[in-house]
Amino acid sequence: MSDEYKIPQHVAVILDGNGRWAKQRHMPRNFGHKAGADNLEQVMEDAWDLGIKYFTVYAFSTENWKRSVEEVTGIMTILRDFLRRSIDKANKNNMRVRIIGERSRLDKDIIEAIERLEEATKDNTGLQFNVALNYGGRDEITRAVRGMVQDAIDGKISPEDVTEDYISGRLDTADIPDPDLLIRTSGEIRISNFLPWQIAYSEFYFCDTLWPDFNKQSLIEAIDYYNGRDRRFGGV
Numbered sequence: 001m002s003d004e005y006k007i008p009q010h011v012a013v014i015l016d017g018n019g020r021w022a023k024q025r026h027m028p029r030n031f032g033h034k035a036g037a038d039n040l041e042q043v044m045e046d047a048w049d050l051g052i053k054y055f056t057v058y059a060f061s062t063e064n065w066k067r068s069v070e071e072v073t074g075i076m077t078i079l080r081d082f083l084r085r086s087i088d089k090a091n092k093n094n095m096r097v098r099i100i101g102e103r104s105r106l107d108k109d110i111i112e113a114i115e116r117l118e119e120a121t122k123d124n125t126g127l128q129f130n131v132a133l134n135y136g137g138r139d140e141i142t143r144a145v146r147g148m149v150q151d152a153i154d155g156k157i158s159p160e161d162v163t164e165d166y167i168s169g170r171l172d173t174a175d176i177p178d179p180d181l182l183i184r185t186s187g188e189i190r191i192s193n194f195l196p197w198q199i200a201y202s203e204f205y206f207c208d209t210l211w212p213d214f215n216k217q218s219l220i221e222a223i224d225y226y227n228g229r230d231r232r233f234g235g236v
Contacts, residue, residue, distance in 0.1 A: 008180035008226055010054035011047060011219075012202070014194055015040065017186030017210030024210075030074030035212040037078050045093070046216040048127040050223065054176060055129050058194045062102070062136030076110065079133070083113040087120045094126035100172035101135030102143065130176060137196035144170035173198055181226045183219075185211045203229045 015036055022032030040057065047055045060075060090097050099114045106114075114133075147170050151157045157166075168174065178198045182191070187208040191199065205222045207214075 006227055007051040007223060008203075009052070010056070010177050010179045011052050011181045011183065011222075012056040012058075012179035012195060012199065013043075014058045014182070014184040014188075014192060015211045016184055016188055018212060020186065021210040021212045028074075029071050030078070032212060033071075033075055034078055037082055039212050039214065041089070043214060043216070043219065044095070044127060044129055046219055048093070048095070050216075050219065053128060054179075055127055056100075056132065056173075056176070056179065056195070057130070058132045058135065058192070060101075060133050060135070061193060062134055062139050063193070065105075076107070080110060080113065083110070083117055086117055090117070090121045090124065090129070094124045095129055096121045096124040096126070097129050097131065098176075099131050099133050100140075101133045102139055103134065105134055128176070130173070132194065135172070135194075137191075137193045140172050141197060168197070171197060178202065180231075181205060181222065183207070183222050185209050185214050201231070203231065 018032035018036040019029040020032070021035060022029050025031070044055060060079070064075075065072060086097055089095075097117050099118065103111050103114065144167065148157070148162065148167075173195070178200070179195065179202045182195075182199050182202045183205045184191075185207055187206070189206050191204075203226050205225050207218065207222070209218050
C-alpha cells in the first residue's frame with residue numbers, strides 16, 4: 001500500500017442479510033444468524049490485520065424485539081454462546097470488547113456475561129471491538145438527555161456547559177472516536193437508527209453482499225472506496 005493509502009481508524013458495520021442468506025439455502029433465519037456470528041469472528045481478525053483500531057457492529061437493535069419469539073430466542077442463544085467464548089478468544093488476541101446499548105431488557109445471565117467479558121478484556125490494547133446490543137440511536141440520545149436534565153436539576157451544569165463535547169460524553173460511545181467509515185451489507189441503503197450522532201461525518205459504504213459472505217476482500221473494497229472520498233468535514 002502507498003503512503004497515501006489511509007486505513008480508517010474506526011469502522012462501524014450494520015450486519016445485514018443473515019435471514020436472506022439462510023432463505024437462499026432453504027434454512028431457518030437463525031441458521032443465518034449463526035453463520036453471521038461465526039463470520040464476525042473472522043472479520044474482526046481481518047480488521048485488525050488491516051490496521052483498523054476500532055470496530056463497532058450493530059448486532060441487535062431496540063426494534064428487533066418485534067421479530068418472532070422464535071427468532072429472538074435463537075439470537076439470544078447465539079449471543080450467549082458468543083459471549084461465553086469471547087473471553088478466551090479476546091484475551092488471546094489482546095482485544096478489548098465493550099457492549100453499547102440499554103441492558104436492562106436483557107436477561108440477567110446475559111448482563112452478567114457482558115460484565116464478565118468487559119472486565120476480563122478492559123486492559124487489552126489490540127482491536128477495540130464494540131457490540132451494539134439492544135441499541136437504538138434515538139434511545140441512546142434520549143437516555144443521554146435524561147442524564148443531562150438530572151445534572152441540571154442537581155445544579156451540576158448550566159446551559160452554557162451543554163456543548164457538543166459534553167453531549168458526546170454522555171453517549172454510550174463516550175471514549176470511542178466517531179466512525180470514519182460506516183458499512184452496511186445486503187443492499188439496504190439506510191442507517192436504521194445506528195449511531196446517528198456519531199456518524200455525522202462518516203463516509204457511507206453500501207454493498208449487496210450478505211453479511212455471512214462478507215470477507216476480508218469485501219472489507220478491503222470498502223476501504224478502497226473510503227480512500228476515494230475527499231473528507232472535508234464541512235470545509236472547502
